[in-house]
Amino acid sequence: MNDALHNSRFMKAVRREPVDTTPVWIMRQAGRYLPEYMAVRSKTTFIELCKTPELACEVTLSARRVLNADAAILFADLLPILEPMGIDLEYVKGEGPVIHNPLQEPGAVDRLTALESVDVLDYVFQAVKLIRSELPNDIPLLGFAGAPFTLASYCIEGGGSKNYVHTKKLMYNDTGAWNALMSKLVDSVSIYLKAQIKAGCQAVQVFDSWAGCLSPADYREYVLPHTKRLIASVIDDAPVINFLTGNPALLPLQKEAGGTVMGVDWRVQLDDAWNTFGPEFAIQGNMDPVSIYADLPILKQRVKAVLDAAGGRPGHIFNLGHGVMPDMDPDHVKAVVEYVHELGAR
Numbered sequence: 001m002n003d004a005l006h007n008s009r010f011m012k013a014v015r016r017e018p019v020d021t022t023p024v025w026i027m028r029q030a031g032r033y034l035p036e037y038m039a040v041r042s043k044t045t046f047i048e049l050c051k052t053p054e055l056a057c058e059v060t061l062s063a064r065r066v067l068n069a070d071a072a073i074l075f076a077d078l079l080p081i082l083e084p085m086g087i088d089l090e091y092v093k094g095e096g097p098v099i100h101n102p103l104q105e106p107g108a109v110d111r112l113t114a115l116e117s118v119d120v121l122d123y124v125f126q127a128v129k130l131i132r133s134e135l136p137n138d139i140p141l142l143g144f145a146g147a148p149f150t151l152a153s154y155c156i157e158g159g160g161s162k163n164y165v166h167t168k169k170l171m172y173n174d175t176g177a178w179n180a181l182m183s184k185l186v187d188s189v190s191i192y193l194k195a196q197i198k199a200g201c202q203a204v205q206v207f208d209s210w211a212g213c214l215s216p217a218d219y220r221e222y223v224l225p226h227t228k229r230l231i232a233s234v235i236d237d238a239p240v241i242n243f244l245t246g247n248p249a250l251l252p253l254q255k256e257a258g259g260t261v262m263g264v265d266w267r268v269q270l271d272d273a274w275n276t277f278g279p280e281f282a283i284q285g286n287m288d289p290v291s292i293y294a295d296l297p298i299l300k301q302r303v304k305a306v307l308d309a310a311g312g313r314p315g316h317i318f319n320l321g322h323g324v325m326p327d328m329d330p331d332h333v334k335a336v337v338e339y340v341h342e343l344g345a346r
Contacts, residue, residue: 004138005202010071011140014203014239014261016282016315022307022344023070024337025142028323030063030075034330037063047091050077053126060131064139066330067337071140071203072131074196076124078146078207079154081192084120085184086112087155095159102158104166109177112155114184118195125199132200140203142241143196147208148185148226155181164213171222182226190233197238204234205241205263209322212246219253227257235260241284245322251276265321270309282315289320292332299332303339318344 005011009023030037037059041049049055056075064072079097083089088100103109118125132141146154156167171178193204211223231240235258242259244250248268255262255277262281264273266288274283291302303318310316318340324333 001202002137005140008070008138008140010317011202011239013315013317014282016279018314020345021341022310022316022318024318024340024344025064025069025071025073026067026324026333026336027073027320029067029069029073030059031324032326033324033328033333034063034066036066045091047077047080050075050080051123053123053130056123056127057130057134060127060141061134064135067334068341069337071142072135073142073205074124074128074131074144074201076127076144078144078151078209080124081115081118081121081145081188082151082155084115085188097154097159099154099158102166103155103170103181104158106174107177109170109181109184112181112184115188115191118188118192121192121195124192125195128196128199128201141201142203142205143193143201144205144207145189145193145196147206147211147244148182148189148230149214149223150208150210151185151189152178152181153210161210164210168218171218175222178222179226182223186226186230186233190230193234194237197234201238203239203241203260205243206231206259208242208244210246211244211250214247214250216249216253219250224253224257231258243284248273255281261315261317263319267321270306270316271311274310274313279313279315282317283310284317284319286319286321287336289322289324289328292320292324292328292336294332296332296335299335300339300343303336304343307340307343 009019012019013023060075090098092098153167239260241261241263243263244254245265261284262277263284264286266286270286287306
């Protein structure tokens with residue numbers, strides 16, 4: 001890593017070192033709210049955009065640039081890693097990802113094959129190399145992947161779910177199959193993240209977007225050992241942001257799962273979360289994304305409230321508690337970044 005990257009605002013915050021102002025990036029930074037993104041997206045399908053390195057590079061760079069964010073995040077999707085593992089995945093217009101062969105019948109987990117190589121996902125690593133070569137030399141690039149529970153839920157449910165009945169049924173009724181599934185996912189995601197890092201990512205985020213549906217006891221038994229093994233396998237290669245959303249009762253277990261940076265959503269006070277994690281972790285978050293719909297003076301107050309909760313402690317990376325929504329005003333998203341830089345200066 002060059003000196004400019006090493007001493008960048010974002011990487012210093014990851015190491016819990018003092019910074020000139022709070023660094024900020026935004027989940028779903030390149031998304032449909034942004035005209036620059038739509039100019040590219042309108043000419044192709046979502047999955048072709050993900051699988052065409054030059055286009056993925058273009059939308060990653062333009063989003064980072066127009067927002068003036070302190071990090072770029074690779075434009076990709078959580079689910080294409082599942083295709084070479086044996087999942088029949090389709091992106092349906094208006095519905096999002098649909099899995100046509102969900103793992104629901106007895107013995108279905110045997111159909112899923114752990115990846116021994118990620119060569120089939122080379123378009124992702126080509127995009128990383130392109131983005132890294134064109135990003136300013138003081139702006140880190142973040143890679144990412146889905147956490148094992150979130151990916152397992154997609155594989156079993158076949159798409160989104162309100163109550164995760166099929167997932168929990170497998171978890172409770174056939175623990176052997178559940179652990180086999182989670183192990184295959186950990187092995188595959190581990191080599192995938194390591195390949196992103198090798199291609200040029202400075203840090204990676206593990207998204208456990210759906211684990212909030214679990215009780216602490218279920219998370220401890222069915223998820224913690226697997227997420228912990230995944231993070232431990234990657235953390236020597238690059239900093240890991242462990243992002244878990246939807247259930248503040250899981251914060252102590254999120255800490256046990258490990259990571260360099262703990263990503264939290266708006267359902268917990270940032271200072272309370274930090275007290276739970278302890279000073280040895282950097283923390284990322286945690287404004288409610290719906291705040292972006294507020295009038296600008298209110299939005300500025302809401303940014304300030306998050307920064308006040310962080311209390312100027314080194315190691316805070318400002319973010320939303322989840323991604324930007326498609327109908328948000330891009331000027332308000334840009335304003336968030338401006339307010340963080342203005343109010344976070346110390």
